[in-house]
Amino acid sequence: MTRRPVTSVDVARLAGVSQSAVSRAFSPEASISPAMRARVLEAAATLNYRPSRIPAIMLSGRSLMIGVIVGGLSNPFYASALEQVAVSLQASGFQVLLVHVDDALTLDAALNQLASYRVDAVITALAIGTRDTAEALSALNIPAICFNSRFVGRNISTITSNNRQSGAMAAKIMRECGVRFPVWLAGPARNAASRERRHGFFDALTDHALIDHALIDHALTSDTPSPHPILELQGNDTYESGFNAMRDLLDRNFRPDGLFCSNDLMACGAMDALRDHGGLACPKDVIVIGYDNIPQGAWHAYDLTTFDQRTEKLVDAAMDILNDAFRPGAKALSRKIVVAAALVVRRSTAKAPPQVR
Amino acid sequence: MTRRPVTSVDVARLAGVSQSAVSRAFSPEASISPAMRARVLEAAATLNYRPSRIPAIMLSGRSLMIGVIVGGLSNPFYASALEQVAVSLQASGFQVLLVHVDDALTLDAALNQLASYRVDAVITALAIGTRDTAEALSALNIPAICFNSRFVGRNISTITSNNRQSGAMAAKIMRECGVRFPVWLAGPARNAASRERRHGFFDALTDHALIDHALIDHALTSDTPSPHPILELQGNDTYESGFNAMRDLLDRNFRPDGLFCSNDLMACGAMDALRDHGGLACPKDVIVIGYDNIPQGAWHAYDLTTFDQRTEKLVDAAMDILNDAFRPGAKALSRKIVVAAALVVRRSTAKAPPQVR
């Protein structure tokens, strides 16, 4: 086994032709006679030769690699999103250079790596919140696409779900179900999407003033941080945080009858706490709404009403941006795209409205 | 915005030094004076220059990229495995070139892509069963590492969980719980790991002859494929397949009291069917054992006893293989490593043995 990989010159020598001929044999559009191509391909097969894209990267300035930055693949939503991104990129002839990131520190190093491998663009599903990271992204001077991030900047495009309207929709469901003690289970504070969902939810609920403020205020103990009439719990997007937050609430003898969670993982955790810790039945005693439409939400143990972000549409939008960005003569673009989420109604909100409309 | 990326020559010109100096400024071991380095780095910062690894790939013959082939990220086990592989590879200074594969057809194309990008090695968690794919992998002439695949070949190393012993361990638990009507819920037939688990489970159960054959035989209808005294259900590693298989069994009025599933997703599905469709309580009426230790198995709705494959050990083993393979003067290696799975006992098997020992 020779360590050096087979080169086009090796093939050319074996076939008794020039190196250019070998190159052309592997290029479908090239001008080459069928006889020549056959001869070359035969020699190539003998040596098990495959043309390298590395020199082509230098010449063309296009690596056809897209840097994909991920974090938290333990959330099935992100795992699935990554899968769809990978499939779409491959279908468009791109390669995926994957980078996993834990914190902002790693991100900087990751961006350096991606830059040195000359990726043509970057796609990330991280909640890029800080100005620093956005600027670092901009400085790469290549198209960047962020999912569910609010940040805009030169060369940065964002694709988000219509989080605010979805929040309002959740509020509408609460009203229709006659919810009197609504609870909002928030994701991490730095998550822009979570903040938007909260915004829409709170605004729509308080606007319509269908909440029994007095009762809720009464239920709030002094150390509750939220100044709103809707009870707010703090989570961090994991099942455990949802379970714990709800368990603590139940321990304080608060019995919600409506719960909107910033994502499905927390919703599942909260539902388990409601059932096992509070003895509350869903949807009879409490209705629950999540976000993301992860497969687990459809499992019979949960049967969770949720919002589907339509990842396929998000990903399609990303592909459109890439195509536009690479069109010859294209300028740096920073587009902002919002895709409407689709409400998926399941049993967790199947409560007959107790009051006549 | 100039389309052409900044080059080391640009930096050299601005700093008034040679191109070599720029290169050395970015190479920690290089012989260069602090003054020179500072000057270069300043110019580089001005131009936002980062050295490209592309020419270095050509010169060194090492891309430091590892091709990672995945499929079925909707299984949290694989998503998590990918995450850990990515983290470890990055920590070792490698990049991850990710390829998603649906079927064998795509795999061939994927291998060609990886080869043309000159990845230094390939890691895959696919169940590579056919001889063709293994040969294609071998033909790449680079180290290949397969998780949970039985195939061996030149340059192919395999890392598997000790599936057979785990199966035997599951049988032991069944015996201790006094199970009389055991059921095996299999993964796809082409999944080598699933076959091994079945093997260990069946052997250990029949060896000890603690199963009430007559009763089980009676329960088997004529069209049941399995010739064994243990009832065998066919799944495809998804929640739905587990749910459906169990529901169909219950519809035929069979009431199992012990269930071993080839993976946790199917176990969760089967548990939901047992509860909602058969009215059976776990662990009182039926005990359930899964495989993989996905987070969902720990959720309160399931609380599933399962086998943890110790992904961190599998991944460490993979890193060891890579390091050895890249050691100067190393020969092609095809190692076979087996890592013992760790039994995680939870409530789904918490049944007091009814019979005195």
Add this chain to the structure above:
DNA sequence: GATGATGTTGCATAGCTATGCAAAAACCGG
């Protein structure tokens, strides 16, 4: 100050493929 040792810098080149251009070949019509 001469000598040698050590440290620093620049020059030149390798690495592999795609492609513009020119040369050669093939083909075609008369």
Add this chain to the structure above:
DNA sequence: CCGGTTTTTGCATAGCTATGCAACATCATC
């Protein structure tokens, strides 16, 4: 068979960085 047209082939080169080597500078030592 010949000039012209089209097709095919080979030559030469670009693309960017790391590094061996030589040249040069610096420094210490006697």
